[in-house]
Amino acid sequence: MRIIAVICLCITTAGWTQEKQHPDIGLGVRLNRMDYFLEADAAFTRQRLAYTAGVGIGIGRTIFQTRFYPEVRFTANYQPIQRKAFAFGPVLSLGISALRINSQSSRVNWWQEYTVGYGLTVGNRLKLVQRTEIGPMAETYHSAYLNRLRTAWTWTYSLQIGLRYAF
């Protein structure tokens, strides 16, 4: 699984330095099995590949439970179907989020998401972006009994909708 993580990271960052251009800046909302996330991201497009790097916060945890729940997310979107104001294709994403569960402890739980799905972009300068993805998710937590880190796997989903502006 670590190899998959490295591959995801390589794919999502490979094109960044190869072409100088202004990124698209976006804002969106994403739902996964943990929370709703408010996300801000920057997308770089090179031919048929769009790479996105973003940050976000879990709305439920951060706002309604006053516990800061940040995430970073990298996405590679291959767009074999590109029309004037329309792009569609498969998406590969890596997301990492962290949350401190117990205020009496400094330990943090980590979630890593490795998801695949489709990405849809509609619009020219102002674009509507929608992505739907599924994949495995690892929760890494500190065992209070064993006093060491443990990891448990499960499945997750990711439904994202947002707006992006092209400079």
Place this chain on the structure above:
Amino acid sequence: MRFKFWIIPLSLFLVTCRKHEKYTATKVLGHAGSGLQTKDALFHDNSLESIQYALDINGCEGVEIDVQLSASNDLWLYHNTRLDGETDQSGCIRGYTTEQLQNVKYKSLHREKLIRLAQLPWERLHQKTLLLDLRHYSECSSELEPVSEFIVQFEASPELSAGNIETILILSTDSWVSALENGPFELIYSATTYAEGLKVLTAHPFDGLMIRNSEITREQVEDLHAIGKKVIIFEVRSAKGARKAFRKAPDYLVADNLETTIIEK
């Protein structure tokens, strides 16, 4: 410029807000391990993995589990009345022997096995609370289970009464009270409504009440505390539900979403 001005106070608001309410008197326990029939749960309820995961979480102070008698008269952890749907078998726990149940698995992602009471992670439970919800009725035989067999099984698990674990028995019948009241465990009545629970507490020597969050108010919890009875609140799934339950100040809160509930505490 005006936008930048708002970024600083907004960020401070999001990051530095702190709740002033603390609910240290209420113990947080995992429902059927780390949550009963919860879509976000990592493991199936009442499985060894689910119990271990709950007890690993810093802030979880114990677990509630459901126990039923098998055909071999040993106690197995299982919530529903029938195995159909949840596992790869059908029928009731009562219809299977120990040997047969050892191979039964949940139809979940991790395909966890059913476990016996004797297989509980006793070391992990030290200094924690264990609620045993006793299933007194078998749907398949349509008969009341023999309480004597439960007592035999409790005696076969000396860890329960060794003093390292706070063990509490949950009953949804009053007919077993006379057989269990002189034992080493506290007895809690599982009530559907507050009125019904109060009626049973008045008539029988139960030590407290276990009831849904929606069925009891803060004043009723105070009334029960005033007569020396404990209160266990369950069916707590959301942050809002956990906050409401904590404000009622019960002795125990049985949570389906442990992480959300511990954050609220």
